[in-house]
Amino acid sequence: MSKQRPESTDDNEPRFSGATSRRAFIGTAAAAGIATLAGCSQGESGDENGGDDGGSEGDSGGETESSQAGVSGETLTLTTTTSTYDTGLLDEIHTDFQEMYDVTVDAVALGTGAALESARNGDADVVMVHARGLEDEFMQNGYGINRRDLMFNDFVIVGPEDDPAGIEGMDSATEALTAIAEAEETFVSRGDNSGTHTKELNLWEAAGTEPGGDWYQEAGAGMGEVLNNANQQGAYTLADRGTFISQRSEIDLTILVQGPIEGGPEILSNPYGIMAVNPGVHDNANYDLAMAYIGWITSPAAQDAISEYQMNGEQLFFPEAVSEDPNFQQYVPEGWSSDSDSE
Amino acid sequence: MTPEAVAQLLPVVELPFREGYVRSIIYVSLYVSGTAVVLSTLFSIPVAIVMGFTDFPGKQFVKSIINTGMGFPSVVVGLLVLFVVSNQGPLGPLELIFTREAMIMSQFVLATPPITAISLAAITSVSDNVRDAARALGGTRLDVALVVIKEARYGIATAILAGFGRAISEVGSVLIVGGNITSASGISKTRTLTTAIQLEARQGQYDTAMLLGAVLLVLVLTVNAVVVRFGDGGAMNR
Structure with a gap:
C-alpha cells in the first residue's frame, strides 16, 4: 500500500537509512532553511515572492494557470x-x-x-x-x-449499557432526548458547530426541549473525543454510526436508539x-x-x-x-426553484 | 534510537502504522521545528547581542515584550498566522495555508521569544571583568562581543534548546496552520508527532498515542544530549 505513491512528488522527503541519507537530510534541511529564510524575511517585509515554496512543495493552486x-x-x-x-x-x-x-x-x-x-x-x-x-x-x-x-x-444515540434514562429501543429520537433531559442524565454534546452538532441541536428543537443544566456538557471536540468523553463518564451522546463503529472496540457505550439504517426514525439520517x-x-x-x-x-x-x-x-x-433516477434537488439548495428570489 | 527500536521495547503494543508513517512524521517534526529554531536563532542572537551591548530608551519595554512572548499561547499564534497566510490574508497569494512553511512561520514566532530572552540573560550575566579584560587587551568591539558570546555559549545553547523544546512540543499552532495532513499512503505532509498524538487520542487509540509520545520524548532527549555533548566538546578544546 505505502509504496504506491508516485516518487516524483516526493523529492523533498529523504528516508532515514544509513549515513548517506542522513547527510542528505541535513543538506536538505539546511538548504530548505536558507530558502525559507529568504522567503520569510521577504514575506515579512511585505514582498510577495513565493518562488522558493512552489518549487519544493510541488504545491497547489499557484500552478493551475501554468501552461502544463x-x-x-x-x-x-x-x-x-x-x-x-x-x-x-x-x-x-x-x-x-x-x-x-x-x-x-x-x-x-x-x-x-x-x-x-x-x-x-x-x-x-x-x-x-x-x-x-x-x-x-x-x-x-x-x-x-x-x-x-x-x-x-445515520446517527445513533449511544449511552451506557445500564441505560439510566431508559431510552433503549425507543423509535423516536426526540422522545429519547426528552427522556434523557427529564432524567437529567449526562449528555455530551459536540458543541463544535459540526454536522453532528447541528443535527443534535435540530433534534432538541424538534423535541421541544431546551438542553441546559449540569447534565448537558458541550465538549467542543471531534466525534472520537466526544465518544471517549461520554465513555469515561458513562454518558449519552449522539454519534454518527461510522465513527461509532470504527471506535466500538475501544469503548463500552452501546447503541440505544437506532438510526434509519437499522429501522430507526428517518430524522436520524446522515x-x-x-x-x-x-x-x-x-x-x-x-x-x-x-x-x-x-x-x-x-x-x-x-x-x-x-x-x-x-x-x-x-x-x-x-x-x-449513482442512481437511475437522479434527484435534481441535490444540485441546488433544498427548496430552490428557478423563479425563487435567490437568483 | 529509531522508532522501530522504541517499538520493540514495548512488545505489548502492536504497531498499527503503515510503513514509513512514523518516520515521515518524525521527519516533518524535525524539519519544521529544526528550521524554525535555526531561523529563530539567526534572528534572536543578533537581537540579544545588540540589546546586551547597547543601551537605548525603551529597552526595558522591549525586554518585557520579549518576556511576555515566552508565554504566547500557541493556538493564538496559530490563529494569527492562519489569518496571515489564509487566502484572504496578506500572504494569501503565496498559497502557504496547510504547508510546512506556514508551520515554520508559526513556530518561528513561538521559538523566538525564549531564545532571545534566555540568550540576552546569558549575555548580560557575563562578568564585566571579562569585557574589560578583552577591551584592555586591545580588542575591537567585535572582539569583545565574540569573547562575551564565547563565555555565554552555555546559556545560548540552553536558549536554543528551550526554543526547540517549545517548537517541537507545541500542538496548537501546527494543527491550525498545518492541517495535520498525510497522503493517502500514510506519508506525512504536515502531520507532526504532536498532531499525530492528538489525532490518535481523538480516536481513542490511547496506546498508539502513548507510543508516539514516547517517540517524541526520546527525540527531545536525543537532541538535548547531542547539544550538551557538543557544548562539552567546546569546553575541552579551550
Missing part, C-alpha cells in the same frame, strides 16, 4: 469532517484517485462548520460535509457549486454532500481538479469502494451518488 496540460502533479485540498476522516475511509479510497490523475489529495479534518469556513476563505478546493442546511447556505452565498449527494449513513469551491469567488481554487475529484468519487467504481469499506465487519457508508 491537465492536472498531473497538482494538489487538491479537501476539507472534510472529523467523522469522515476518523473512519479511515478517505485514506483507503484516495489512493485510486491519486494514481489515476497523478495528483495528491490533502485531506484536512475539521468540523463541518470549520470545513465550510476554510472553503469560504478560499483555503480549500473541495468540501465534503454532512449538514444540508449549512451546505445550502454555503451555496446560496455563492461559495460552493456543483453539489452532489455522495453517501449516507447524508454527506460534496461541493466544489466556486472559482468565480476564489480564483485560486483548483477547480479542474476539484471537479475531477467530484466526478471520480461519484463514479460507480469509487461508490463501490465506499460501500465495500468496512470496519469491524460492518459497512460504514452507503453510497447514493
Whole structure:
C-alpha cells in the first residue's frame, strides 16, 4: 500500500537509512532553511515572492494557470469532517484517485462548520460535509457549486449499557432526548458547530426541549473525543454510526436508539454532500481538479469502494451518488426553484 | 534510537502504522521545528547581542515584550498566522495555508521569544571583568562581543534548546496552520508527532498515542544530549 505513491512528488522527503541519507537530510534541511529564510524575511517585509515554496512543495493552486496540460502533479485540498476522516475511509479510497490523475489529495479534518469556513476563505478546493442546511447556505452565498449527494449513513444515540434514562429501543429520537433531559442524565454534546452538532441541536428543537443544566456538557471536540468523553463518564451522546463503529472496540457505550439504517426514525439520517469551491469567488481554487475529484468519487467504481469499506465487519457508508433516477434537488439548495428570489 | 527500536521495547503494543508513517512524521517534526529554531536563532542572537551591548530608551519595554512572548499561547499564534497566510490574508497569494512553511512561520514566532530572552540573560550575566579584560587587551568591539558570546555559549545553547523544546512540543499552532495532513499512503505532509498524538487520542487509540509520545520524548532527549555533548566538546578544546 505505502509504496504506491508516485516518487516524483516526493523529492523533498529523504528516508532515514544509513549515513548517506542522513547527510542528505541535513543538506536538505539546511538548504530548505536558507530558502525559507529568504522567503520569510521577504514575506515579512511585505514582498510577495513565493518562488522558493512552489518549487519544493510541488504545491497547489499557484500552478493551475501554468501552461502544463491537465492536472498531473497538482494538489487538491479537501476539507472534510472529523467523522469522515476518523473512519479511515478517505485514506483507503484516495489512493485510486491519486494514481489515476497523478495528483495528491490533502485531506484536512475539521468540523463541518470549520470545513465550510476554510472553503469560504478560499483555503480549500473541495468540501465534503454532512449538514444540508449549512451546505445550502454555503451555496446560496455563492461559495460552493456543483453539489452532489455522495453517501449516507445515520446517527445513533449511544449511552451506557445500564441505560439510566431508559431510552433503549425507543423509535423516536426526540422522545429519547426528552427522556434523557427529564432524567437529567449526562449528555455530551459536540458543541463544535459540526454536522453532528447541528443535527443534535435540530433534534432538541424538534423535541421541544431546551438542553441546559449540569447534565448537558458541550465538549467542543471531534466525534472520537466526544465518544471517549461520554465513555469515561458513562454518558449519552449522539454519534454518527461510522465513527461509532470504527471506535466500538475501544469503548463500552452501546447503541440505544437506532438510526434509519437499522429501522430507526428517518430524522436520524446522515447524508454527506460534496461541493466544489466556486472559482468565480476564489480564483485560486483548483477547480479542474476539484471537479475531477467530484466526478471520480461519484463514479460507480469509487461508490463501490465506499460501500465495500468496512470496519469491524460492518459497512460504514452507503453510497447514493449513482442512481437511475437522479434527484435534481441535490444540485441546488433544498427548496430552490428557478423563479425563487435567490437568483 | 529509531522508532522501530522504541517499538520493540514495548512488545505489548502492536504497531498499527503503515510503513514509513512514523518516520515521515518524525521527519516533518524535525524539519519544521529544526528550521524554525535555526531561523529563530539567526534572528534572536543578533537581537540579544545588540540589546546586551547597547543601551537605548525603551529597552526595558522591549525586554518585557520579549518576556511576555515566552508565554504566547500557541493556538493564538496559530490563529494569527492562519489569518496571515489564509487566502484572504496578506500572504494569501503565496498559497502557504496547510504547508510546512506556514508551520515554520508559526513556530518561528513561538521559538523566538525564549531564545532571545534566555540568550540576552546569558549575555548580560557575563562578568564585566571579562569585557574589560578583552577591551584592555586591545580588542575591537567585535572582539569583545565574540569573547562575551564565547563565555555565554552555555546559556545560548540552553536558549536554543528551550526554543526547540517549545517548537517541537507545541500542538496548537501546527494543527491550525498545518492541517495535520498525510497522503493517502500514510506519508506525512504536515502531520507532526504532536498532531499525530492528538489525532490518535481523538480516536481513542490511547496506546498508539502513548507510543508516539514516547517517540517524541526520546527525540527531545536525543537532541538535548547531542547539544550538551557538543557544548562539552567546546569546553575541552579551550
